[in-house]
Amino acid sequence: MNIINLENITKIYQVGSEEVHALDGVSLKIDRNEYVAIMGPSGSGKSTLMNILGCLDTPTEGKYDLKGTDVSDMSDNALAEVRNREIGFVFQTFNLLPRATSFHNVELPLIYAGIPAARRHEMAEVALSSVGLKDRMLHKPSELSGGQRQRVAVARALVIGPSIILADEPTGNLDSKTGEDIMTLFHEIYEQGNTIILVTHEEYIANHAKRVIRLLDGKVESDKQVANHTVPARGK
Ligand SMILES: Nc1ncnc2c1ncn2[C@@H]1O[C@H](COP(=O)(O)OP(=O)(O)O)[C@@H](O)[C@H]1O
Ligand SMILES: [Mg+2]
16 A cells, blocks of 8 residues: 555745755655665755655645645645654654653643653654664763664654654764665664665665665656565664
8 A cells, every 4th residue: 555645746846946856746656565765866856855755844736645635735734743743754863852851851742742651652662662772772972872862762752653754864973884874774673664765875774775766856766676675684
């Protein structure tokens, strides 16, 4: 089943008297439990596409069907509701609350979702355990390594049980060894049946995905299955 169906999406930014065509007729279908990397040079429209996929923004024209619901014309409030329920975000810069513990950072989406405290605590603990941070629940971001911070961010993305994980350069601020650890984690999440879409400019990171979509000037330049995608070694 297509979880994502984009039909002829355009996004035009008006800058003064100039129109910037950030996306120019993008059509894509993505199935449940796909693992997709989006690549392309700077300015090719990757972040604009991720913002639309993540219901942070709406297209100028075209149709976006998410799990059978047309979200292309939704109001900001309706879009926010879909986003909180369906999308887990992971960012290059982690975007954690600096003064809050790992536990509280992961609990936050559950507070927004109105989940009662006891259930919330249980869910946050399960999510942090699943990324190997059960013993770092009361640490603040400044007391964690970069890789651990990104693990907290992954736990926060997963805790609500989203339909899609969107990651924009999730290894961009990590050294290559730590980046590989995060890619191992993404592989596990994918194997559990999740749908993952990540932006990267590193070929070796994209190679972990099963499908690579390349953008150029706001258009899909190529869309290919990865023949020999990297399967991380088990156990650490
Ligand atoms: N908020 C905005 N206002 C005006 N132009 C924008 C805005 N966001 C992106 N753009 C332009 O749209 C194009 C695509 O940008 P972006 O999606 O950020 O590309 P990428 O993530 O691939 O580097 C670029 O030419 C960029 O300058
Ligand atoms: Mg970008």
